Amino acid sequence: MRILLLLVPAAFILHSCGTPASGKNATARSQADTIPVQVMPLDGNRSGLSPIAVSGQFTTDDETQLGFKTGGVIRSILVKEGDRIHAGQLLATLDLTEINTQVSQAQLGLEKAKRDFQRVQNLYRDSVATLEQLQNAQTALDIANQQVSAVRFNQNYSEIRAGQDGFVLRKIANPGQVVSPGAPVLETNGDKGWLLRVGLSDRQWATIKLGDKASLETAALPGKTLSGTVSRRSEGVDPQTGTFTVDIRVQGSAPLAAGLFGKGVIQPAAGAAVVKAGAWAIPYQALLDGDGSSGYVFVTNDGHTAHKVHVRLSGMEKDQVLISDGLTGSRDLIVSGSAYLNDSSPIRITPSTPVQ
Known part of the structure; x- marks a missing residue:
């Protein structure tokens, strides 16, 4: 009976001591199960809205060679x-010596044709010349008149x-x-305005449209930014450069010269076709199980839980994958740590760069 009474307080003491330890272990296990990830906001990352860097030469659309x-x-x-x-x-x-001689010769020929016609006309009235001779004289006079007009035209354009x-x-x-x-x-x-003529790839050409805004710079105007608007898109590729030619008209007046090198950025409008299709540009490392035109990514809407979603691919660029469908309504894309995640895995968002 005495041994039983001693065991009860000992059990109580052990239970009391074991409870806090048990709670700490549970917390540690919970933190260990939470996977650290890095995210990228999806708002504003649609590929159609990405600015396009361009470069080219300033020119006008009314350049003319005169001769x-x-x-x-x-x-x-x-x-x-x-x-x-x-x-x-x-x-x-031009030196007009030769052309003036030609004009004088034509004028002399005209005067002779007039005299011949007058002579034949008088003979025809006296029934000496035939109608055919009169008509031939009239034709010669008309030809002489046309010759004078031709050489005088050439004289004016000398x-x-x-x-x-x-x-x-x-x-x-x-x-x-x-x-x-x-x-x-x-x-x-002419002085109707300057253009920056640039060459674009097929993907860039398909993204922009007439009226898209651009900001331009040139070393000839340091520190000054010019505003421009896309005014022309070529409908065929330039065989010499392999690019599509696009003209950006400079708004307002600027002290530019033909041939000056310029660079700028075109901001495609939100109504472009690629934006209507709902395209996003995401890093390569965010895509999992890519297979042809589809794959998977992890997203999070609350910052605490990862969700695996199926996406459709529309293309690839230098360091990005273009997603056309599957990310609508998602807040953040998980770009680092995806390989350790499952659907509904708990996550912890960490800074994209180490904290000093």
């Missing part, structure tokens, strides 16, 4: 590269005049040089 209608010796070039020009301004002339306001970009020939008909002598452009 003479007729060939000959250049007499004078009245402008220099970089000069501002105005519509109708005389830019260059000088170069500006077709619009703009600038002289290049002087291709010099005074004293013999040029053939139509050979370029000057290259000019």
